[in-house]
Amino acid sequence: MKSLLSIARYTFVQQFRNRLYLVVLFFGALLMGVSLLFGALAAEQEVRVIFDLGLLLTELFGIVAVLFGAVTLVLEEMESKTIYLLLTRPLPRGFYIVGRYLGLVVSVVISLLLMGVIHVTLLGIKGWSFDPHYLAALPFIYLKVCVVGALAVFFSLFSSSAVASVVFTLFFSLLGHFGSELTFLARKSESVLSVLLVKTIIVIMPNFQFLNYRDVWHIPGSPPLSLWVWGGAYAVLYAAACLSLSIALFSRKEF
Amino acid sequence: MGDSHPAILLNSLTKVYRRSHLGRVRTTLGVEQLSLTVEKGEVFGLLGLNGSGKTTTIKLILGLLFPTEGTVDVWGLRMPHPAAKTKMGYLPEMPYFYRYLSAREVLRFYGNVSGLPSETMGPRIESVLKTVRMTDHAHRPMREYSKGMLQRIGLAQAMLHDPEILIFDEPVTGLDPLGLKEMRELIQSLNAQGKTVFFSSHSISEVEKVCHRVGILVKGRLQRVISQSEWSQTAGGLEGLFVDVVTSAGPMEVR
Numbered sequence: 231m232k233s234l235l236s237i238a239r240y241t242f243v244q245q246f247r248n249r250l251y252l253v254v255l256f257f258g259a260l261l262m263g264v265s266l267l268f269g270a271l272a273a274e275q276e277v278r279v280i281f282d283l284g285l286l287l288t289e290l291f292g293i294v295a296v297l298f299g300a301v302t303l304v305l306e307e308m309e310s311k312t313i314y315l316l317l318t319r320p321l322p323r324g325f326y327i328v329g330r331y332l333g334l335v336v337s338v339v340i341s342l343l344l345m346g347v348i349h350v351t352l353l354g355i356k357g358w359s360f361d362p363h364y365l366a367a368l369p370f371i372y373l374k375v376c377v378v379g380a381l382a383v384f385f386s387l388f389s390s391s392a393v394a395s396v397v398f399t400l401f402f403s404l405l406g407h408f409g410s411e412l413t414f415l416a417r418k419s420e421s422v423l424s425v426l427l428v429k430t431i432i433v434i435m436p437n438f439q440f441l442n443y444r445d446v447w448h449i450p451g452s453p454p455l456s457l458w459v460w461g462g463a464y465a466v467l468y469a470a471a472c473l474s475l476s477i478a479l480f481s482r483k484e485f
Numbered sequence: 486m487g488d489s490h491p492a493i494l495l496n497s498l499t500k501v502y503r504r505s506h507l508g509r510v511r512t513t514l515g516v517e518q519l520s521l522t523v524e525k526g527e528v529f530g531l532l533g534l535n536g537s538g539k540t541t542t543i544k545l546i547l548g549l550l551f552p553t554e555g556t557v558d559v560w561g562l563r564m565p566h567p568a569a570k571t572k573m574g575y576l577p578e579m580p581y582f583y584r585y586l587s588a589r590e591v592l593r594f595y596g597n598v599s600g601l602p603s604e605t606m607g608p609r610i611e612s613v614l615k616t617v618r619m620t621d622h623a624h625r626p627m628r629e630y631s632k633g634m635l636q637r638i639g640l641a642q643a644m645l646h647d648p649e650i651l652i653f654d655e656p657v658t659g660l661d662p663l664g665l666k667e668m669r670e671l672i673q674s675l676n677a678q679g680k681t682v683f684f685s686s687h688s689i690s691e692v693e694k695v696c697h698r699v700g701i702l703v704k705g706r707l708q709r710v711i712s713q714s715e716w717s718q719t720a721g722g723l724e725g726l727f728v729d730v731v732t733s734a735g736p737m738e739v740r
Contacts, residue, residue, distance in 0.1 A: 232597060232600070233597060233598045233600070236594060236597035236598055237598070240583070240586070240590075240594045243585070243586065243590070244583055244585050244586065247585035247586075247626075248585060310581045311577065311579075311581045312581045312582060312583060314549060314575070314577050314581075315575065315577070315580070315581075315582075315595065315642060316595075316598060317547075317548070317549060318547045318548070318549065318570060318573065318575040319570055319571075319595065319598045319599045320567035320568070320570040320571045320598075320599065320600060321567075321598050322567070482551075484549065484550045484551060485544070485549040485550070
């Protein structure tokens with residue numbers, strides 16, 4: 231356990247010292263500022279636009295940061311051969327994958343918290359009165375980031391190219407937002423083969439419908455308990471499945 | 486893990502690399518039917534031309550590669566056994582480290598992963614830094630280090646957890662005359678402490694000066710194991726014996 235926590239801790243330190251990561255963080259903060267501009271264009275809906283756009287940018291930043299973080303951490307480590315010195319020590323290979331993932335996710339979530347602080351400050355300046363929905367929206371964004379991070383770790387082991395890993399992860403993440411459309415397609419299709427194909431895709435792809443708090447927050451008393459339970463359980467199980475597959479791949483990998 | 490077991494035991498070890506491209510599988514022989522015993526407290530050198538299988542042998546011992554056939558035992562434990570890994574220190578041909586960490590941070594990280602107790606960690610790090618004469622530079626990020634400095638930190642991390650067996654891959658390649666002398670003295674000092682040292686090299690003159698026995702690999706096969714007493718009584722020394730073994734094995738192929 232000490233070695234797992236050590237991997238997570240140094241991944242976290244590495245992330246924050248990585249210039250590329252800091253540049254992404256800077257652009258995240260900058261885009262928050264840009265949302266002010268869009269807010270100004272929206273006249274009396276200014277606060278609403280800054281609110282929505284800020285949350286969208288937080289989610290996008292989180293996905294981009296965790297995606298590039300996962301791909302560069304694992305693939306770069308294999309290409310630069312720093313992994314040799316780790317795997318020749320008494321470190322179970324599964325610990326390596328889980329430690330890397332935890333360090334990465336924690337570093338991204340802390341960045342997202344920073345973005346949240348900037349966002350709330352901007353909203354406060356514009357006279358926004360605090361809405362508890364905001365606090366409920368952030369954990370769902372973090373859960374999405376955890377799922378995308380786990381997918382990215384899997385694809386960075388599955389593929390030997392960083393570009394292919396990014397493309398596969400983005401493709402899966404995008405399709406994950408179209409769960410209900412895919413279900414509709416399966417229902418309308420008459421061919422057994424295409425129904426089977428679409429249903430397989432639905433099962434394999436992450437279903438971000440479970441984590442789209444924006445879809446339900448107009449309902450009084452939201453977020454409903456079921457969303458917390460199903461969303462949380464789904465994200466944890468999906469990420470665990472991706473990490474289990476990653477560990478299986480990594481255990482057989484030669485260096 | 487008793488003294489009755491040899492430090493390293495290779496039994497009919499074969500490694501065949503399989504690479505598939507567009508459905509075509511290409512195989513390359515790494516090593517074939519390699520059997521070898523390295524005793525406790527021995528300095529053993531592995532000599533061979535480029536592509537003879539030296540690095541493959543080392544990676545098989547360390548568990549970075551998996552044998553196609555045969556077995557590797559370290560202190561009687563079948564590799565990759567975690568308990569055996571705690572007793573091994575490895576210096577790769579060109580050590581790579583995390584660019585954003587300082588040497589002290591890297592050593593602490595490897596110490597944690599190696600299971601070094603917290604109370605001995607600090608003194609042990611300072612001790613190995615002193616041995617490789619890097620104490621004054623240990624606070625700097627490793628991206629600022631020269632090749633020679635990286636090599637020194639490579640040695641420090643290999644010795645950090647006070648392993649019983651040290652495995653060095655081409656440790657003298659690229660060293661200046663002073664570096665060669667220091668490396669020779671270090672190997673002799675480690676051996677005087679009762680450590681087993683196993684290393685690969687191209688440099689016959691260096692191997693001749695420090696090794697008790699030498700194995701000559703030709704095209705993945707261990708052609709001959711020669712002891713110090715044999716080469717010291719031969720007119721041409723180890724170089725003459727090496728040339729005889731390599732030329733008698735037939736013409737070299739480009740591998």
